[in-house]
Amino acid sequence: xxxxxxxxxxxxxxxxxxxxxxxxxxxxxxxxxxxxxxxxxxxxxxxxxxxxxxxxxxxxxxxxxxxxxxxxxxxxxxxxxxxxxxxxxxxxxxxxxxxxxxxxxxxxxxxxxxxxxxxxxxxxxxxxxxxxxxxxxxxxxxxxxxxxxxxxxxxxxxxxxxxxxxxxxxxxxxxxxxxxxxxxxxxxxxxxxxxxxxxxxxxxxxxxxxxxxxxxxxxxxxxxxxxxxxxxxxxxxxxxxxxxxxxxxxxxxxxxxxxxxxxxxxxxxxxxxxxxxxxxxxxxxxxxxxxxxxxxxxxxxxxxxxxxxxxxxxxxxxxxxxxxxxxxxxxxxxxxxxxxxxxxxxxxxxxxxxxxxxxxxxxxxxxxxxxxxxxxxxxxxxxxxxxxxxxxxxxxxxxxxxxxxxxxxxxxxxxxxxxxxxxx
Amino acid sequence: xxxxxxxxxxxxxxxxxxxxxxxxxxxxxxxxxxxxxxxxxxxxxxxxxxxxxxxxxxxxxxxxxxxxxxxxxxxxxxxxxxxxxxxxxxxxxxxxxxxxxxxxxxxxxxxxxxxxxxxxxxxxxxxxxxxxxxxxxxxxxxxx
Numbered sequence: 001x002x003x004x005x006x007x008x009x010x011x012x013x014x015x016x017x018x019x020x021x022x023x024x025x026x027x028x029x030x031x032x033x034x035x036x037x038x039x040x041x042x043x044x045x046x047x048x049x050x051x052x053x054x055x056x057x058x059x060x061x062x063x064x065x066x067x068x069x070x071x072x073x074x075x076x077x078x079x080x081x082x083x084x085x086x087x088x089x090x091x092x093x094x095x096x097x098x099x100x101x102x103x104x105x106x107x108x109x110x111x112x113x114x115x116x117x118x119x120x121x122x123x124x125x126x127x128x129x130x131x132x133x134x135x136x137x138x139x140x141x142x143x144x145x146x147x148x149x150x151x152x153x154x155x156x157x158x159x160x161x162x163x164x165x166x167x168x169x170x171x172x173x174x175x176x177x178x179x180x181x182x183x184x185x186x187x188x189x190x191x192x193x194x195x196x197x198x199x200x201x202x203x204x205x206x207x208x209x210x211x212x213x214x215x216x217x218x219x220x221x222x223x224x225x226x227x228x229x230x231x232x233x234x235x236x237x238x239x240x241x242x243x244x245x246x247x248x249x250x251x252x253x254x255x256x257x258x259x260x261x262x263x264x265x266x267x268x269x270x271x272x273x274x275x276x277x278x279x280x281x282x283x284x285x286x287x288x289x290x291x292x293x294x295x296x297x298x299x300x301x302x303x304x305x306x307x308x309x310x311x312x313x314x315x316x317x318x319x320x321x322x323x324x325x326x327x328x329x330x331x332x333x334x335x336x337x338x339x340x341x342x343x344x345x346x347x348x349x350x351x352x353x354x355x356x357x358x359x360x361x362x363x364x365x366x367x368x369x370x371x372x373x374x375x376x377x378x379x380x381x382x383x384x385x386x387x388x389x390x391x392x393x394x395x396x397x398x399x400x401x402x403x404x405x406x407x408x409x410x411x412x413x414x415x416x417x418x419x420x421x422x423x424x
Numbered sequence: 425x426x427x428x429x430x431x432x433x434x435x436x437x438x439x440x441x442x443x444x445x446x447x448x449x450x451x452x453x454x455x456x457x458x459x460x461x462x463x464x465x466x467x468x469x470x471x472x473x474x475x476x477x478x479x480x481x482x483x484x485x486x487x488x489x490x491x492x493x494x495x496x497x498x499x500x501x502x503x504x505x506x507x508x509x510x511x512x513x514x515x516x517x518x519x520x521x522x523x524x525x526x527x528x529x530x531x532x533x534x535x536x537x538x539x540x541x542x543x544x545x546x547x548x549x550x551x552x553x554x555x556x557x558x559x560x561x562x563x564x565x566x567x568x
Contacts, residue, residue: 080541142545143544145544210532213440213532275444276444276447276532277451278525336533340530340533343530357508357527357529357530359526
């Protein structure tokens with residue numbers, strides 16, 4: 001059974017992950033465009049149509065888009081868990097996610113309930129099969145370790161996020177009364193801490209030591225972190241739902257913030273001890289991402305302790321967690337996954353002798369240009385949280401520009417792949 | 425019994441160490457040191473691959489009858505690694521540091537995902553199939 005998993009492992013065709021990766025930056029550009037168009041509104045009230053549209057372009061259109069594509073790619077390779085009908089599933093998830101994210105953002109911006117209803121159906125049609133197929137593949141996985149366990153919990157986090165999202169969209173689009181105000185806070189919390197946070201941790205346990213040759217994460221962390229984080233997230237959610245404002249909710253919330261901060265600090269410390277010392281954009285993106293994750297945890301803890309002080313902190317947490325943590329880490333991963341997949345598929349097609357290596361697929365220089373643009377956009381976004389009137393539009397422009405550079409780099413890599421594949 | 429898993433995983437780390445040394449030497453522009461570091465890495469890698477291909481895999485294939493299974497896949501990836509190592513030598517001969525570092529980046533990802541599959545699946549299968557008979561097969565490693 002376990003042998004079969006390894007023997008049958010076959011990476012899906014390169015088009016499966018690439019279509020997700022090439023679509024994602026378009027939504028990041030869209031998020032920047034929303035900020036330019038709306039100005040300060042999106043960065044002053046998180047419930048504003050512009051903020052909701054920009055946030056979902058980032059979380060669904062960019063983050064979930066890349067994470068879904070990477071998952072369909074990685075499950076067979078790293079876990080020996082093959083997904084049935086990968087091409088069909090990829091097409092369904094890709095189209096549903098892209099059209100659903102566009103409809104959702106458009107629905108918020110235009111205030112059209114019909115678009116929100118459409119978005120709910122499209123996103124459901126994309127994400128429910130993704131969760132089911134990936135969970136089924138993981139259940140049969142040849143490998144059982146911290147990464148497959150964490151990925152399974154991340155998928156459960158996605159399922160909860162989708163369920164809470166549907167509850168919220170039902171109030172916006174169908175006028176169903178909201179059962180509990182806590183849903184407004186729990187939906188983004190599950191998306192960030194459950195889906196994105198657990199998947200990033202699960203992946204980090206393998207790729208940080210691999211790519212940078214750092215020591216391994218402490219055994220206790222790889223063994224317990226994702227399960228403990230999931231458990232505390234669940235307990236905190238129940239406290240928020242049934243005992244809002246209670247000391248139990250506060251303590252559990254602080255424990256969550258401390259747990260994720262511990263993960264970010266561990267990663268930063270491991271990276272300081274990395275043995276591969278070559279200049280590497282992926283490492284820089286990850287360090288930036290983990291620094292932002294840590295800052296987001298500290299800001300969240302402060303907000304939990306003093307909910308009435310500094311309302312802008314709530315927006316700052318969103319910026320740090322989305323643009324700072326998730327987007328940085330994903331950018332860093334893309335710059336390893338995309339060139340490697342291009343090389344891997346080329347050497348299979350034309351032989352390792354003639355396949356151009358990763359840096360011929362995409363050089364270092366454009367990756368570092370993107371890093372500089374991304375870091376500038378992040379700095380401007382944080383300034384815009386403090387001074388929305390002065391900085392919101394320029395921050396939006398910087399975010400869009402940085403995403404254009406990412407898109408350009410991915411297109412360069414995809415074109416080089418295609419040119420070499422066709423020439424032979 | 426986890427003789428294969430322990431010994432061979434430790435040897436992966438020893439190979440990684442030499443790989444990193446060669447890469448660091450080139451990154452620092454010390455091509456003389458890079459030459460001896462690359463030779464040390466190549467020797468360690470060949471010893472490791474040799475033990476797998478000439479000792480462990482045949483014993484496993486004979487015992488289980490699986491000749492077209494996981495070991496075939498691993499041999500294929502070994503060939504890909506050897507080709508990249510050959511190109512590393514050529515890049516060093518041409519004193520082309522950029523080419524060398526592009527190749528090490530590629531070899532690193534290939535090697536690490538390969539090691540992961542061996543350490544998490546294949547070595548457990550080898551231990552299961554070979555038991556204490558694996559012991560003498562590992563003698564060729566002589567890793568420090």
